[in-house]
Amino acid sequence: MPAFVVVIGMVWVTLLLVAGGLVLIRARDVLQRVVALDLLAVIVIALLALLSYLRGQAYYFDAAVALALLSFVATVAAARYLDQGGPFG
Amino acid sequence: MLALVLRVVVLTAIYLLVLTSLRPGDVLTGLVLATVLVVVARRLRPAEAAASGPLLRRLAGVPALVGGTLVDLVRGTWDTAVCLCGRGPVHGGLVEVPIRPCARAGAAAWGVRVGFVPDTVVVEIDEQAGRMLLHVLDARDPEAVVAAQHDLYERRQRRVFP
C-alpha cells in the first residue's frame, strides 16, 4: 500500500481518537462511559494496525490483539459490576 | 475421534499463528499443549456434543454459516448507517424472539451470530427457557422480526449448531 494512504488514514484515526475523548467527557451515564471506552479501544486497535502497515512490522499486531483482549475483559467486568448495582450509579 | 483430532489441529494452528513461527520445536510444543488441553477438557465436561449430529454434516454447514453471516453483516451495516445518518432509531424497541431450548453451544451461536450484526443487540438470552430478548432498529412489527430471525436460523445456523 502506498505510504501516503496509510499516513492519511493515521491522521484520520488520530482525529477520531480525539473525538472519542470528547464522547467520553460528554457521557451522561456510567454505561455510556463504558460504551465510549470500548469504542476508544477499537480506535486504538485500528491505529496500531495502520502503524503496522506503515512500518511493515507484524509486532504492532501483538499489542493490538492484547489490547482487544484487555478491553473485552474490562468491558465485561465493568458491565457485570454495574449489573449488581455499583456505587457509581 | 475425528472431532478430537480436529480440535487438536485447530488449537495448534492458533498457537502457531500467535507465535508466527513454523519451527519443528514450536509445532511439537503446540501439539503437546493442544492434546493435553483437549484431553483435560473432555474429562471435565464429557459428552457435550454427543446429541448434535454427525460431525461431517455439521462441518459442511460451516461455509453457509460464515458466508451467510457476512451477508447479514453487510445488510445490517447498511441499515444501521442509514438509520444513524438520519434521525436515529426512532422506532427502536425490544422484541422477544422464542428460540428452541437448546444446548449451550447453540445458544452461544445464536447470541454471537445475532449480536455481531449491528442492527440487532442481544439484551437477554436464556437457553433453558428458550427465549431471546433483542433490541432492533424498527420494532413496529414484532412478528416480522421474529419470522426473519427464525428464517435466518433455519438457513445459516441449524446445520452447524442445532
Add this chain to the structure above:
Amino acid sequence: MISVVLDVVGGALLLLGLVLLTVSLVGVLRMRGTYGQLHAQGLATGPGVIAILASSIATEDAAIMSFAALAIVFVALTSPVSGHAIARAAHRRAQRDGDHPGEP
C-alpha cells in the same frame, strides 16, 4: 498488476473502515439512549475494525496478514459478547429504576 489490484482493494477497505468508524462515533455522540449508542458502537466494533484489519491484504506480508486474520477472528467473537454485557446491564438497571434507557 496483481499488486496494483491489491492496493486498490486495500485502499477501498481502509476507506470503508474509516468511514464506518466516523459514522459510529457521530452516532454514539448523537444518540441519547444506551441502546441507540450500542447500535452505533456495533458499527465500529464489528464491520469497521474488520474492514481496517482486512485492508492488510495490500501489504502483501504473510506475517501481518496472518496476525490480521487472528485479530479479525478474535474481534468477531468478542465484540458481540461485550455489547451484550452492556445491553444486559442497561436492561437490568432500567427494570430496577423503572425508567427506559432505550427510548430516545
